[in-house]
Each structure stands twice: as structure tokens, then as C-alpha cells.
Amino acid sequence: NAGVTQTPKFRVLKTGQSMTLLCAQDMNHEYMYWYRQDPGMGLRLIHYSVGEGTTAKGEVPDGYNVSRLKKQNFLLGLESAAPSQTSVYFCASSYRHTEAFFGQGTRLTVV
Amino acid sequence: QQQVKQSPQSLIVQKGGIPIINCAYENTAFDYFPWYQQFPGKGPALLIAIRPDVSEKKEGRFTISFNKSAKQFSLHIMDSQPGDSATYFCAASGPSGGSYIPTFGRGTSLIVHP
Numbered sequence: 234n235a236g237v238t239q240t241p242k243f244r245v246l247k248t249g250q251s252m253t254l255l256c257a258q259d260m261n262h263e264y265m266y267w268y269r270q271d272p273g274m275g276l277r278l279i280h281y282s283v284g285e286g287t288t289a290k291g292e293v294p295d296g297y298n299v300s301r302l303k304k305q306n307f308l309l310g311l312e313s314a315a316p317s318q319t320s321v322y323f324c325a326s327s328y329r330h331t332e333a334f335f336g337q338g339t340r341l342t343v344v
Numbered sequence: 345q346q347q348v349k350q351s352p353q354s355l356i357v358q359k360g361g362i363p364i365i366n367c368a369y370e371n372t373a374f375d376y377f378p379w380y381q382q383f384p385g386k387g388p389a390l391l392i393a394i395r396p397d398v399s400e401k402k403e404g405r406f407t408i409s410f411n412k413s414a415k416q417f418s419l420h421i422m423d424s425q426p427g428d429s430a431t432y433f434c435a436a437s438g439p440s441g442g443s444y445i446p447t448f449g450r451g452t453s454l455i456v457h458p
Contacts, residue, residue, distance in 0.1 A: 237387075264444070273353065275450035276388070276433060291445075323387055330376050330437060330444040335387030 235259055239324050239336035246314040246343045254309040254339050256324030262334075264327045265307040266291075267299060269320040270338075276323065282307055314343045347371055348436050350449025357424055358457050365419045365452045367434035372415070374438035378446070379408065379419050382431045391432070392419070424456045 237258045246252055256265065263284050268276040278291030280299040288299045296318060298310045307326075311318060319342050327333040349368045357363045369377075378393035394401045394408040394417065401408045405422040421428055431453050437446040 266445070268448075273450065275350075276448040278445065278447075281445055325387075327446075332378065332390045332393065333380075333388075333435075333446055335380075335389065337387050338385075 237324055237326055237334050237336040239322075239339050241339060242337065243340050244342070246311075246341065248314060248316060248343060250314050251310070251312050252314065252341075253311075254322055254324075254341075256307045256309070256326075256336060258305055258307075258324075258326040258334070260326060260328075260334065261304070262326035262328050263304075264329060264333075265301065266325045266327075266333070267297070267307065267309045268323045268325065269293065270323060271320050279309065279322075314341075316343045319343045347447045348434060348449045350434050350452060352452060353450065354453045354455075356455045356457065359425060361424050361456070363421050363424055363428075363454055363456075365432055365434070365454075366416065367418065367436075367449050368414075368416045369436045369447075370415065371436070371438060371440075371447075373440060374436040374447075376437045376444070376446075377408070377410065377417050378435050379406075380433040380435065380448075382433065382451075388433055421454075424454075426456050426458050429454055429456050 266281045267279040282301040285304040322339045324336045325333040380388035381391040382388040407420040410417045434449040435446045
């Protein structure tokens, strides 16, 4: 049972490049989330999904897009990376009102 | 607007001490209050959680105290150990437009000295 798997684990991008972060969960959870973690700022919600085919904006959505074409996958896209998007990104999933399971994180550096 | 306020930002205690981390929330619709523990290079993992029908929950050396009227909850770590050194996040969630999206505090970095 893998839980929540994020790929890649590390990435360095040049300003203006694009990339997609993949999150996969094998727990049949309805809810999936993308957070970014920055020093002193905690976990800030970027986008979330409450079911296949649905997405919604979180606290800091600007510069990011998401898609949930399959229940088990939640993709986070950066269309034109900026240095301000340097962060550690975490994906999580949950069954509604219970424990959230987190992936191991993706450390992204934009130079 | 920060819906869950966590303090302190950092905490240093000696082995055996009892660190206390506090959180305050604003949304009275919140009805699930978990604490997560995060070690360096890892994702957060659930440590303990409480619902507002009880005022205290204990699991091993970890205790949540919950004060519904004050809209506050806290984490106590009894007999703290160096292995407890980690970042701790409180969170809260509840029905909002049919969804249950957790809101996290900003985290507390705990160091337990041997």
C-alpha cells in the first residue's frame, strides 16, 4: 500500500519554464489537495478537489493550474515558473472529514 | 485572514519537559481538530485528533486539550524526548459549502535537548 506518491521529488526550473507535478493515491479518497510549504508560513492550500473532474481554488492559486481526470491522480501545473514559486510542494488526500495523508513532497527551485 | 492561529513559532525544551503548543480558531463550524507531526524531509503525518464533543484526548505521551467556548485547543507532550524534535501543525476543518477542507496553523518547530 503506497499511500500518496508524488513525482518528481526534486526539480530545478529556469524562470519561464513549465512543469507538472503528479500526485497519485491508492486509498480511493475523494478529497485531494496541493499545498506549498515555505519557512514561517506553514502549509498553504493552492488548489483542491472533492472528486473526479472537480477542482477549486485554495488560498494561493495564482500561477498554478490543476486537473483531476482520474480519481486517483491530481496534477499541479506551473505554466511559467517564477522564483516566487520556489517551495516544497505537498500533495495530500483524505476521505472527507478525517485524517489527511501526505506525500513525501517535491522540492522545487526556480532560478 | 488566518483562520487557525498557532503559537509559539518555535520551542526549545529539555528532555523530560512538557512542551505546550496552542491553537486558536475562528470558524465555529469547525468540528475536527487534528495535530500533525513533520520530520525534516518528510510529509506531515497525523499525530492525534479530537472532535468538539470531548475536552481532552490522550494517546501515549500526547494529549489534546480542547476548549470549545474559547475556541482554542492545545497539544501537550509529556516526558518529551529528543526524538520528538519536529515541526508540529494544528489544523481544523468543518462543513463549508458542502466541503471539509482543512486549514492549517503555521507550525511550531520543537527542539528537545538531551
